[in-house]
Amino acid sequence: MIEHETPDPRPLLRRPEEGELIDVAGVEHFFRLTAEHTEGRFSFEEFTLEPGIVGARPHVHHGHDEYFYVLEGQLTLHNGDGEVTAGPGTLLAAVRGTPHGFRNAGTETTRALCLYTPAGYEGYFREVHAAVAAGAEVTDELLAEFRGRYRTTSS
Template sequence: MKASELIDLGNGLEIHFCLDAGDTNAQFTLFKVVIHPNAKVPAAHFHENFDETLYGLKGSLTLRVDDQLLQLNPGDHFFIKRGRIHSFINETTETVEILAFANPGVFTADYFKDILELMKAGAPPDRERLKNVMLQYGLVPVAS
């Protein structure tokens, strides 16, 4: 068993990749997301090529899926079928942890590494470049 790979986006959001597509014959990817209070979270988006299931580990995450608003608490799970617009935010003063399962395994740690490169530039990332990285990995941003 190998250790998870930590990708710290430096904005209150940490990604701990457990299983990448290469580990599962592209069947799925599995990663833990740590969302600190006031974290900069991804824009509302949908996935073109994969479904995502979220499982609450710690804290309470506010999740919006299409027009539905819900709280994901420890032990709760929510299936997000590809094409459904979703976003999330930690509105609490506690750190939130969720487990994310994406299938099939077309979504990889490389997405977060590419986002990290944009974040390292110092200034706020160029929105057009950010959008292009999202689209490259099958995430389609949606204006909120």
């Protein structure tokens, strides 16, 4: 048996209401799985974006990959060459080193899924949320400071 395996592993079932809700700068991140659940392999979230909200300006991850899947509404995605509008069923793979960003330029609420591999970037959202709850203003400088801790730079 490999050291990190449990003697009798079981799948993890998460009910619709189970997860960690982190509201950051107008984006509701509902993490269904985090590093704590997956031994750091990946994290999985459903996020909600109201019309006119910028989820993330263009940036680049150097330590993890990020995959977006649109469930409802329209998500405007920066794909390194410009912006594209993505509707339900669209998938964007932002692997390490690729510039990307997203916003809701539409008129209806957008719901999408995001998968991070390996896990850990949920810590960025936790830190920003905690700073704002403590009275910090969300500025580009604040976000850059926190992103830097997670090997992420502006594009």
